[in-house]
Amino acid sequence: xxxxxxxxxxxxxxxxxxxxxxxxxxxxxxxxxxxxxxxxxxxxxxxxxxxxxxxxxxxxxxxxxxxxxxxxxxxxxxxxxxxxxxxxxxxxxxxxxxxxxxxxxxxxxxxxxxxxxxxxxxxxxxxxxxxxxxxxxxxxxxxxxxxxxxxxxxxxxxxxxxxxxxxxxxxxxxxxxxxxxxxxxxxxxxxxxxxxxxxxxxxxxxxxxxxxxxxxxxxxxxxxxxxxxxxxxxxxxxxxxxxxxxxxxxxxxxxxxxxxxxxxxxxxxxxxxxxxxxxxxxxxxxxxxxxxxxxxxxxxx
Amino acid sequence: xxxxxxxxxxxxxxxxxxxxxxxxxxxxxxxxxxxxxxxxxxxxxxxxxxxxxxxxxxxxxxxxxxxxxxxxxxxxxxxxxxxxxxxxxxxxxxxxxxxxxxxxxxxxxxxxxxxxxxxxxxxxxxxxxxxxxxxxxxxxxxxxxxxxxxxxxxxxxxxxxxxxxxxxxxxxxxxxxxxxxxxxxxxxxxxxxxxxxxxxxxxxxxxxxxxxxxxxxxxxxxxxxxxxxxxxxxxxxxxxxxxxxxxxxxxxxxxxxxxxxxxxxxxxxxxxxxxxxxxxxxxxxxxxxxxxxxxxxxxxx
Numbered sequence: 189x190x191x192x193x194x195x196x197x198x199x200x201x202x203x204x205x206x207x208x209x210x211x212x213x214x215x216x217x218x219x220x221x222x223x224x225x226x227x228x229x230x231x232x233x234x235x236x237x238x239x240x241x242x243x244x245x246x247x248x249x250x251x252x253x254x255x256x257x258x259x260x261x262x263x264x265x266x267x268x269x270x271x272x273x274x275x276x277x278x279x280x281x282x283x284x285x286x287x288x289x290x291x292x293x294x295x296x297x298x299x300x301x302x303x304x305x306x307x308x309x310x311x312x313x314x315x316x317x318x319x320x321x322x323x324x325x326x327x328x329x330x331x332x333x334x335x336x337x338x339x340x341x342x343x344x345x346x347x348x349x350x351x352x353x354x355x356x357x358x359x360x361x362x363x364x365x366x367x368x369x370x371x372x373x374x375x376x377x378x379x380x381x382x383x384x385x386x387x388x389x390x391x392x393x394x395x396x397x398x399x400x401x402x403x404x405x406x407x408x409x410x411x412x413x414x415x416x417x418x419x420x421x422x423x424x425x426x427x428x429x430x431x432x433x434x435x436x437x438x439x440x441x442x443x444x445x446x447x448x449x450x451x452x453x454x455x456x457x458x459x460x461x462x463x464x465x466x467x468x469x470x471x472x473x474x475x476x477x478x479x480x481x482x483x484x485x486x487x488x489x
Numbered sequence: 490x491x492x493x494x495x496x497x498x499x500x501x502x503x504x505x506x507x508x509x510x511x512x513x514x515x516x517x518x519x520x521x522x523x524x525x526x527x528x529x530x531x532x533x534x535x536x537x538x539x540x541x542x543x544x545x546x547x548x549x550x551x552x553x554x555x556x557x558x559x560x561x562x563x564x565x566x567x568x569x570x571x572x573x574x575x576x577x578x579x580x581x582x583x584x585x586x587x588x589x590x591x592x593x594x595x596x597x598x599x600x601x602x603x604x605x606x607x608x609x610x611x612x613x614x615x616x617x618x619x620x621x622x623x624x625x626x627x628x629x630x631x632x633x634x635x636x637x638x639x640x641x642x643x644x645x646x647x648x649x650x651x652x653x654x655x656x657x658x659x660x661x662x663x664x665x666x667x668x669x670x671x672x673x674x675x676x677x678x679x680x681x682x683x684x685x686x687x688x689x690x691x692x693x694x695x696x697x698x699x700x701x702x703x704x705x706x707x708x709x710x711x712x713x714x715x716x717x718x719x720x721x722x723x724x725x726x727x728x729x730x731x732x733x734x735x736x737x738x739x740x741x742x743x744x745x746x747x748x749x750x751x752x753x754x755x756x757x758x759x760x761x762x763x764x765x766x767x768x769x770x771x772x773x774x775x776x777x778x779x780x781x782x783x784x785x786x787x788x789x790x
Contacts (some may be wrong), residue, residue, distance in 0.1 A: 311704050331702065360702075373690060374703040378710045380746060381682060383765040388742040389674060390768035399772045401632070401661075402675040403612050407776070408709040409679045413769050417762035421755050428750060435747055439740070441689040445681060446736055449729060454722050461718035464684040467691035468714050471700045475708070 190351065191216040194247050194254040196266055198222050198231035200314060201283045202257030203322025206236045208355030211324040221247045222258075231319045248273040253351060256282035261422045264293035267305075271297060274304065281306045281348045285371065285419075287335045287364035289426040303339040306348045307364060308332060309371075310357060315414070328356030335364040372430035377438060379420050380431065382413040491652065492517040495548050495555040497567055499523050499532035501615060502584045503558030504623025507537045509656030512625040522548045523559075532620045549574040554652060557583035562723045565594035568606075572598060575605065582607045582649045586672065586720075588636045588665035590727040604640040607649045608665060609633060610672075611658060616715070629657030636665040673731035678739060680721050681732065683714040 193209060195202040198220040209215040220228050220237035221244060228240040241247035248254070248270060256266055263284065274280070284290045287307050294305045312330040314321055332352035336345045349359045362370065389398050424431060448456035494510060496503040499521040510516040521529050521538035522545060529541040542548035549555070549571060557567055564585065575581070585591045588608050595606045613631040615622055633653035637646045650660045663671065690699050725732060749757035 311702065313705075331704075333702070366698075370699055370702045373693070373699050374707050378686065378707055380750075381686070381743075382710060383762045384742050384746050385679065385682070385739065386765035386769050387761045388739055390764055392674070392738075395768070397667075398671055398674050399768075399775070401612065401634070401671045402772065402776075403632075404614075405713045406675050406679055407773070408712045409683060410765075410769055411709045412706045413762075413765045414773075415766070417759050417766050420762050421759040424750055424758055425753055425755055428753060432747070432750060435743070435750070437693075438686065438689055439743060439747070441685050442682075442736070442740060442743075445685050446733070446740070449681075449725060449733060449736070452726055452729060454726055457725055458718050458722040460688045461684045461714075461721050463691055464687035464711075464714045465716070465718050467696070467700075468687050468711055471703065472708070472715075474700070475703075 189214055189216075190252045192219065192251045192253075193217070193351075194219045194221055194251045195237065196221045196254065196256045196270075197258035198227055198236055198319050198322075199257065200317050200321040200326070201310070201312075202255060203231060203234070203236040203319050204312075204324065204326035205255055205257065205283070205310075205351075205355060206231075207322055207324035208327055209351065210235075212354040214351075214354045219247045219251070227319055234319055234322070236319055236322055244270045244273050248275065248278065251275065251278045253347070254278060254280045256280065256284070259419060259422055260284035260286050260290055260426055263290050264297050267294055267297040271301070274301070276304075278304065279306060279344050279347055280304055281308045281351075283308060283310055285309060285375070285423050286426040287367045291335070291337065291364045302337060303341060304344070305337070306340050306345050307335045307337070308348060308352070309335070309367065310352065312357075317416070325356065327352065330357050331360050332357035333360045333362055333367055335362055335367050337364075368427050368430045369433075372427055372434045376423055376427055376431050377434045379412050379415060380424065380435065381438070382410045383417075383420070386410050386413045490515055490517075491553045493520065493552045493554075494518070494652075495520045495522055495552045496538065497522045497555065497557045497571075498559035499528055499537055499620050499623075500558065501618050501620075501622040501627070502611070502613075503556060504532060504535070504537040504620050505613075505625065505627035506556055506558065506584070506611075506652075506656060507532075508623055508625035509628055510652065511536075513655040515652075515655045520548045520552070528620055535620055535623070537620055537623055545571050545574050549576065549579065552576065552579045554648070555579060555581045556652075557581065557585070560720060560723055561585040561587050561591055561727050564591050565598050568595055568598040572602070575602070577605075579605065580607060580645050580648055581605055582609045582652075584609060584611055586610060586676075586724050587727040588668045592636070592638065592665045603638060604642060605645070606638070607641050607646050608636045608638070609649060609653070610636070610668065611653065613658075618717070626657065628653065631658050632661050633658035634661045634663055634668055636663055636668050638665075669728050669731045670734075673728055673735045677724055677728055677732050678735040680713050680716060681725065681736065682739070683711045684718075684721070687711050687714045 193215050206218045218237045219239045220231045221241045231237045232240050295302050310332045312326050494516050507519045519538045520540045521532045522542045532538045533541050596603050611633045613627050
């Protein structure tokens with residue numbers, strides 16, 4: 189049970205966290221803290237939050253838990269503004285897509301109070317954004333990755349895990365560096381590749397003709413290129429080193445594919461295609477088994 | 490109306506063409522011609538075809554139209570086996586994903602009878618294959634691209650267009666070379682990129698960890714890497730030159746993205762991402778407008 193939870197950024201991610209806790213009957217008061225009065229008014233109207241604040245002073249009084257659900261590049265500035273009013277019992281966590289940069293920003297601002305900051309990343313999203321996109325089931329059956337710091341007391345980490353579990357999420361733990369290497373490969377690089385392909389095609393003189401014949405395979409391949417350019421600029425820069433490593437590995441792989449194609453090496457191409465098909469099938473089979481209701485691996489703790 | 494239509498290859502593509510013509514009440518007898526007795530028996534059982542043949546002699550007698558719906562690499566061999574029994578009034582068309590190679594194979598075999606061969610490519614598919622995957626609506630509202638040859642009399646091209654239109658398709662015309670350049674960009678290259686990414690990840694020592702955190706964006710991006718490796722090996726080789734051109738343009742684009750990322754050039758990255766998002770949105774808006782029921786641009790002909 190949480191008596192008072194503060195959500196910084198009442199959009200899809202923060203709003204769905206609020207609704208998930210409310211649906212579980214696990215929260216007294218939810219406070220929305222955000223610069224945009226329009227978003228706050230809409231969040232109140234939709235019942236995502238019970239109180240609206242545009243400054244941290246009143247918002248943080250008596251809070252158990254603060255969730256940062258704003259763009260990762262703002263983490264340092266937001267923590268700076270919260271710090272003077274942050275009480276000793278309050279836990280701060282976040283929902284950012286990158287973790288090493290968030291931890292660095294948090295350490296720089298919070299210094300000896302870094303023990304109060306438990307970094308996290310729920311692996312969930314929708315095509316739409318803003319308070320109206322928030323739903324109580326966004327995190328149900330999804331992973332919430334926590335990347336705890338050596339300074340975090342176990343009780344604080346467990347408390348954050350409990351909040352995500354109340355929203356229906358399954359808790360995973362990685363180090364911030366492991367997290368960033370993993371997501372560079374399976375999320376950040378695919379976004380970069382999809383954006384690059386659509387931009388490449390859009391810049392060709394016969395782009396209209398090309399788009400006219402693009403079909404469902406192209407639509408799925410490029411769906412992630414419909415994501416927010418500002419958000420993905422920030423993620424790319426925040427996770428630059430890991431992303432460069434994955435991009436270089438992929439460029440080497442494409443160069444190999446090019447060599448085989450140029451040599452009309454059918455067996456060599458088929459080996460790559462067949463290995464990919466096999467690996468993807470094993471993965472989707474595993475995902476489908478995982479997405480069936482099953483016990484949370486940490487729920488026995 | 491078609492009195493006798495021969496389908497070479499009674500899988501998803503050929504079987505759905507048969508069901509579409511039957512649903513339109515536009516065909517007398519459909520003959521399945523194929524090497525696999527199991528596929529033929531299943532196609533008969535499912536009602537895709539009325540007669541089953543494993544050799545062309547009886548199949549072609551009195552045929553109006555023959556559709557080749559087998560792997561493109563087999564086009565020459567299939568035409569060679571049909572030619573001795575091909576009557577003067579019979580039109581042959583195909584459903585292959587590449588056109589320049591199909592035309593070259595057809596010219597080599599058919600020689601002065603090339604006027605009877607009208608190349609085509611319906612832009613439709615499903616995740617599953619074989620006779621059981623065939624459905625009457627597969628082509629409804631989808632594009633059927635014809636790539637007629639200078640030798641084809643207009644009446645023969647119109648007759649093939651009529652067959653696809655009876656299946657619900659909208660007729661487009663390109664030259665074989667235009668067709669191959671267009672599909673290299675919007676279909677063949679994305680397949681190659683998706684296969685390359687999944688293979689790259691699957692070969693990393695920590696592949697299991699990576700796949701564990703891959704989510705819905707990765708699933709959509711790599712869906713086409715679930716396609717048949719043999720089919721895509723053949724398409725890659727058949728359209729090698731155009732595909733190499735698109736791959737080289739994409740490698741140059743990725744090198745530009747890499748340079749901007751390495752320089753932490755946020756504005757430069759955002760320009761690429763934003764242009765891609767804008768272009769993709771314009772395209773999906775146009776596609777959604779197109780997919781609403783609307784008159785066939787050639788139906789007035």
